[in-house]
Amino acid sequence: MWSIVARKAETNFRVLTGTSWAWVLVGGLGLLGFARFGRPCEYDELTTANPGFAAAVTATLVAGALALVTEDSGIVIPSLIMIYSGTGLAWLMLVRLTTTTDHGESS
DSSP: OHHHHHHHHHHHHHHHHHOTHHHHHHHHHHHHHIIIIISHHHHHHHHHHOHHHHHHHHHHHHHHHHHHHHOTTTTHHHHHHHHHHHHHHHHHHHHHHHTBOTTSOBO
């Protein structure tokens, strides 16, 4: 069992350092982190208004973590999963930004 875990960790590290998919994952997690911790009130309002999106973010984070430890592709599958969360979050943030006036009121 230890041999399997060691080989999996070695493969994940090799793929992590040898591919540009790590940057996709870092970008998606960075966007989620910025939205959640950099602008927490807006993120809370966004997830309250879109409960399906909030559930999807949780599902993609859990699925990405599970894929990272179970799939042979290493970082590639979690990166692909994060594309959907990151794109959805960016879209919702931009829509929210374009539908508010300078005074923060909905138009």
